[in-house]
Amino acid sequence: MASKTPVYAFLICVVQFLHLSAAQNVKGGYWFPDSGIAASDIDSTLFTHLFCAFSDLDNVTYQVTISSANAAQFSQFTNTVQSKNPSVKTLLSIGDLDYEYPLTANDMVNLGTLLDEWRAAADAEAQASGKPRILLTAAVSVGPTVDGLRYPTQSISRSLDWINVMAYDFYGPWTPSMTNAHAALYDPSGRVSGSSGIESWIQAGVSANKLVFGLPFYGRSWQLVNPDNHGLMAPANGPPEGSGEGARGYNQILEFIANNNAPTIYNSTIVADYCYSGTTWIGYDDKQSISTKVSYAKQKGLLGYFAWQVASDANWALSQQAKQAWEE
Ligand SMILES: *[C@@H]1O[C@H](CO)[C@@H](O)[C@H](O)[C@H]1NC(C)=O
Ligand SMILES: *[C@@H]1O[C@H](CO)[C@@H](O)[C@H](O)[C@H]1NC(C)=O
Numbered sequence: 001m002a003s004k005t006p007v008y009a010f011l012i013c014v015v016q017f018l019h020l021s022a023a024q025n026v027k028g029g030y031w032f033p034d035s036g037i038a039a040s041d042i043d044s045t046l047f048t049h050l051f052c053a054f055s056d057l058d059n060v061t062y063q064v065t066i067s068s069a070n071a072a073q074f075s076q077f078t079n080t081v082q083s084k085n086p087s088v089k090t091l092l093s094i095g096d097l098d099y100e101y102p103l104t105a106n107d108m109v110n111l112g113t114l115l116d117e118w119r120a121a122a123d124a125e126a127q128a129s130g131k132p133r134i135l136l137t138a139a140v141s142v143g144p145t146v147d148g149l150r151y152p153t154q155s156i157s158r159s160l161d162w163i164n165v166m167a168y169d170f171y172g173p174w175t176p177s178m179t180n181a182h183a184a185l186y187d188p189s190g191r192v193s194g195s196s197g198i199e200s201w202i203q204a205g206v207s208a209n210k211l212v213f214g215l216p217f218y219g220r221s222w223q224l225v226n227p228d229n230h231g232l233m234a235p236a237n238g239p240p241e242g243s244g245e246g247a248r249g250y251n252q253i254l255e256f257i258a259n260n261n262a263p264t265i266y267n268s269t270i271v272a273d274y275c276y277s278g279t280t281w282i283g284y285d286d287k288q289s290i291s292t293k294v295s296y297a298k299q300k301g302l303l304g305y306f307a308w309q310v311a312s313d314a315n316w317a318l319s320q321q322a323k324q325a326w327e328e
Helices: 068-082 105-129 153-159 194-203 250-260 287-299 317-327
Strands: 011-016 026-031 049-057 089-094 136-140 162-165 211-216 218-223 247-249 264-267 272-277 280-284 304-308
Touching: 026 317, 049 068, 068 089, 105 136, 105 153, 136 153, 162 194, 194 211, 194 287, 211 287, 218 250, 247 250, 250 272, 250 280, 272 287, 287 304, 287 317, 304 317
Parallel strands: 026 049, 026 304, 049 089, 136 162, 162 211, 211 304
Antiparallel strands: 011 089, 011 136, 218 247, 218 280, 264 272, 272 280
């Protein structure tokens, strides 16, 4: 249903030291070492779960490995973030389990087998060690089907604690000719949106309380063909020069707005923001969008939300907004 997204479509994440009584809800966030902030800078009081990204997987030994550059930070991650919030849970994200995407029906069957075997192994480990079972989660595409192939929803339901639904990157450099909100909550024209993705996961049989809604703490930018035609779905020439895939962190977007005195528009119909200046156009989520999405997630009975990624926040404004909207 969605266009190809460049983000990780399937990541297994394993929590360390989880207490089974845990997660009444998930206020999650991803952190990675090159993101621009140290783990010690994370305001972990705003989160219930923090994902440390990414470890690797040795494709010969199948062992989880951590690059030597990251080893020290990863091994300290839990202690570091728990020093400000002792109850925050930490998860290790295994990037090389990245299925982008399972390509065949058989891949999907194998994925289900993997999840079921992994869960059985985690249960057995917990029983043998007397320690709480680790959490198993995965980040998945916005909807339960990818290129016509259905995720193994029964295995997901029975073997994973929850899935992180990546409700963003619907549009980007791979849709170069037109500006668009890359993470709209609603789309009246019936194309992909966060809410339609959630609805289809639920229709596919995964219960709402296994779904965690993805919030992008970044926008996608385009180069306008005509600076005077700067709305949604305006003609564009791909991402602005030098911006790679056009992704910009929320903190960078606020700088762009301030430096250029750029007009900002919130569209409450689709729940998305954009701003523009000259030929640069950026679709993103500001506080109102974040807040509305979190309220949607809560009202829908979802387990919670997660942010990709915490270093892009600006003075924790979006993280605070999300937490507040959930607790309202
Ligand atoms: C393992 O990964 C390396 C590097 O990505 C690749 O060159 C190699 O073909 C892979 N081997 C197997 C058995 O998949
Ligand atoms: C909001 O977005 C929708 C969908 O693109 C569009 O039809 C509508 O005109 C927009 N509203 C405003 C006020 O711009």
